[in-house]
Amino acid sequence: MNAVIYLLVAALAGLLGVRSFVRDRQQLLRRDFAVLAGLLCITYASFSLYLFPGIAAARFPFALAATFLPVASLQFLEHFIARQAPDRKRVLRRLWAITPIVALAFLVTDLVLFGSSPLAQWPESVLGLLIYCGFCAALWRLWRAHQSTPYRVEKTRIRYLLGFMAGSVAFSAMEGLDRIVRAVPQDIAALPLLQRSVELQGNLPPMGALFAGLFLFFLYQMLMKERLLDLNEIFSRFVTLTATALALVLILGVGVMWMQAASGNQLQTIFHLFVVSLLFLLAYDPLRGRITMQADKWLNLRGHQLSRALDELDRILPSIIDREDLAQQIVDRLHASGRIPALSFYAFDPKRQQVRLLDTRQGEEELQALPVVALNPFAESFAGRKAVTRQNLLRQRGQSEHPEEIDARMALLEGMNADLVVPVRSGELVLGWLALKDEDWSDGFSQEEINRLAATMVRAATVLENIKGFEAVKEQARLAALGTMSAGLAHEIRNPLAGIKGAAQYLETLDVTEEEREFLGIIQSETERLDLVVTNFLDYARHFELRTRLVAPEDLVEPVLKLARAEGLLPGIQLSDTQPPNLPALLVDADKIRQVVLNLVRNAIQALPKGGRVHLALKTGEMESTGLPALIISVADDGEGIAPADQEQLFIPFYTTKPKGTGLGLPICQRIMRAHRGELSVESSTGAGATFILRLPLPIPDPPEERSSSDLEPFS
Secondary structure, three states: OHHHHHHHHHHHHHHHHHHHHHHOOOOHHHHHHHHHHHHHHHHHHHHHHHOOOOOHHHHHHHHHHHHHHHHHHHHHHHHHHOOOOHHHHHHHHHHHHHHHHHHHHHHHHHHHHHOOOOOOOHHHHHHHHHHHHHHHHHHHHHHHHHHHOOOHHHHHHHHHHHHHHHHHHHHHHHHHHHHHHOOOOOOHHHOOHHHHHHHHHOOOOOHHHHHHHHHHHHHHHHHHHOOOOOHHHHHHHHHHHHHHHHHHHHHHHHHHHHHHHHOOOHHHHHHHHHHHHHHHHHHHHHHHHHHHHHHHHHHOHHHHHHHHHHHHHHHHHHHOOOHHHHHHHHHHHHHHOOOOOEEEEEEEEOOOOEEEEEEEEOOOOOOOOOOEEOOOOHHHHHOOOOOEEHHHHHHHHHHOOOHHHHHHHHHHHHHOOOOEEEEEEEOOEEEEEEEEEOOOOOOOOOHHHHHHHHHHHHHHHHHHHHHHHHHHHHHHHHHHHHHHHHHHHHHHHHHHHHHHHHHHHHHHOOOOOHHHHHHHHHHHHHHHHHHHHHHHHHHHHOOOOOOOEEEOOHHHHHHHHHHHHHOOOOOOEEEEEEOOOOOOOEEEOHHHHHHHHHHHHHHHHHOOOOOEEEEEEEEEEEOOOOOOEEEEEEEEEOOOOOOHHHHOOOOOOOOOOOOOOOOOHHHHHHHHHHHOOOEEEEEEOOOOOEEEEEEEEOOOOOOOOOOOHHHOOOOO
16 A cells, blocks of 8 residues: 555656646746656655565665755755845756766665665665755755745745645655664565565655655645645645545445345345445535535635625626626625625726726725726736736746836735736726735635636626616617707707897898997807707717718818818918828718818817917827727817816816807717717827827728638649
């Protein structure tokens, strides 16, 4: 049985080493781990063969592979701690040079003096002493790293490794010492397999091999998941496995004893044993689930409560139709689980091009989460990841060529009072994120917890997109009702207006004083302005359908420039444009887009009462919200600019800064752009002019059709 245990640990080491190396062959740390795991695999596999009769020579590869284990451990730990100094590099190079000489000296001495004897002799004892001195040096290096690191999570990770490595070294040393001082029969080769295995192993069970396997497993967990499993999780899983195994032993043991007592027929006993085993396997899944749930309640209560909260969130998310309600439900339920002391939910605001705080719970802390965060550079850190953790950023900073970028993300993490940020993502598009603070006692969020949170945030992204579609439907219904009402209202207003204007025009033909003529002129101009308001209101509220076709970009702006010049420019105003050649065509309603561009050009001209420059430019770029290819049309002026308070209300109906404006021009432009799935934004600062930017999505070409080999041109 001892030989089987060593063989299983060797197989585990080989499997972990190969899997780590295959995942990323270029990473130095993974290569070091593969070397360490490979040496451990050879060491325990050779010792397992040594315990079998007739393979005494297996003790030589066992000793040789074990000779390289200390230096391989030191090299891995230096790269893992990532704080290599030049003197340590020199020491490692010397150790790698000396170790083969020590191994060769042992091999020659042992073969010359003792030949192929199956028993360990004094050269092997001396070699073992040197090996354990090397392991003590590795433990001391790990302890120094534990004492010097300022990060709590890193301290905990290193403490776990110290425990498992120390246990492996201590138990292996005791087993080796027991084999040296213990009297072994000289006729060991004649003993049966089990007795030979016990005599060569010694009185102590192979605890060193078990601890070595656990040590290697935890190293593998750190490499693959960048986080050590929480002790509560480990105990919970261990209790589940132990309880299930005890249940199996109890059922089979009682069944066998009862059947042997009830029946002397061996065939019936075997059949009954098969039936009992079959019944246990049928009950295994529900039994394991119940035991796991109880173990989580006892040993990982807060993790269990978080899982329950996420299950409840997954159940209610499809029924939520409001962004604020979505944020409140997520924040309230996760905070109430007791696992997360502080958290915040952020969602992208396309109007301001920022990620805005929708809801937060900070517990008893007085810290306040940032109210708004720029989408980048933080969103860039989500590429290829389910989440961003503080320890991930710390690890990246030590390996990055641009640590200032990591520092900027760390500063945002601090501002949001978070240790973990999970994106709310639809495909590659980031719609927001959930920022969570970890408990002080915890070693970090487990990979299982991160996976569950990420899965729930994927469902939250679907809800956000559904809310966006629902809001669009509500807006269409509101505009349809508004259009129906406004059509009748406009008719009722225009008729009296026409009468008032006609009466004023008639009175002008009579013999009136200059003052009275001036009042009559005011009546006519105000009725005309009111008629314009009604017309614009109808344009804003009326439902319209786009008549799209492929249009060259110059066909959208050339007519606008000609019309603006034909209307007559004020003295001192220059109207210029920039149109690069070969711009791609786009699918739009040309008349509607020309209406938008003309409105913006007129606004720019009106913003220059003392003269100035209006510049219209075309170029290709990307949509702000999706990153897809877009045509960008910008209209810039060098006037007085727009105050920040006014910028936030420019697209609100009836809000205007002009003395005779209707406040509907820009809202109409915004509505036309949204109908085209485009974007309209403004960039301005007081005294520095204003630039209105239109972004219209370009058609995405269909992927090329696959052709069969017969369609391909022959090679020449």
